[in-house]
Amino acid sequence: MKKKLIAIIALLACFSLILTSCGDKKSVAKEADTADTWSTIQKRGRVIIGLDDTFVPMGFRQKDGNLVGFDIDLAKAVFKEYGIKADFQPIDWNMKETELRNRTIDLIWNGYTITPERLDQIAFSRPYLANRQVLVTKKADDITSFAKMKGKTLGVQTSSSGASLLDEHPKMLKDYIKNRAPVFYDSFNNALMDLDAKRIQGLLIDSVYANYYIQHEKDPASYRVMDGGFTGEDFAVGMRKGDKTLKRKIDAAMQKLSDDGELQKINYKWFGTDKNNMVKPNK
Known part of the structure; x- marks a missing residue:
């Protein structure tokens, strides 16, 4: 009987914690939507x-x-x-x-x-500021269009607008790439290093980042930047x-x-x- 009572008390405590957690989340959300700081x-x-x-x-x-x-x-x-x-x-x-x-x-x-x-x-x-998503490749790989990424490995930044566009318009690029799934990166820096090391063959990236990065590389001419028709961004x-x-x-x-x-x-x-x-x- 004592064991059952302990189990019931523990269960009620867990339930209370869940309700408190839900209440806290709702409170945070309400404050974010209403508080002027x-x-x-x-x-x-x-x-x-x-x-x-x-x-x-x-x-x-x-x-x-x-x-x-x-x-x-x-x-x-x-x-x-x-x-x-x-x-x-x-x-x-x-x-x-x-x-x-x-x-x-x-x-x-x-x-x-x-x-x-x-x-x-x-x-x-x-x-x-206006921006757009572009595909960056190395010219040595002879990828001259989105369609030529067929079977190739693509990199994107986690939770980026590029990652969202890839899912929203699969026929433009996602359907071509290897396994229809990109490799996700925490930063574009790491992705560009993998592109240079040939671990990926393409990178979907913000044009402002791509253009600046490539301009400051030792061999800018070794990169190809392609605009495949994704809508512009702000x-x-x-x-x-x-x-x-x-x-x-x-x-x-x-x-x-x-x-x-x-x-x-x-x-x-x-x-x-x-x-x-x-x-x-x-x-």
Whole structure:
């Protein structure tokens, strides 16, 4: 009888923990969708930005360890308008939305593409940069089209917009590749090293990353970059749905930076152009 009583108590305790856990998750989700944290950020004097610190040229580490990039410069310029320091926190890109909703970071700002799936979970700033998914191969492999990836091994970054597009439009590329399944990587750096080592034969990757990386390689001519017709993408800043004031502040600062020419200067610094890949701000 005593053993049965102990078992019942243990079962009730587990059930209580499950209910508490579910309640906590609902509470976190509700807070993320309703709480406006702008006053908290102002009082703190800093905003915490989550990023993948290997994503060139948006946010990456130099050999000396300094964090640099297009998004680093832009985020600093935006929050300088409000006297707030931008702090950057490397995160597991696969957990970015969870980190945001749990308030371990305030923003996702790192070549972050607007997608319908992400819009279900979070809010976005106005778009500030245009991007597209491209296939990168080595010319020595003689892969001149998506169709020529038939039976070949493809790499993609885990939880990237490229991975989503691969599943959404299988006839464009997924149906051709070996086993109809890509190799997933935590970072594009590792994927590009495997491409160079011939462990994969193609990589579906953001054009802004691919172009910058290849330009800085010893032999840029050894790579082939192909646009297979995937729809274009827009980069924007991700934030919790409740942070309506934060969204207004970021959008207003971006508009001012565009009007002042500062946004064009940042674009030129990292891409060698002041407008070709920029999304026009809304007037």
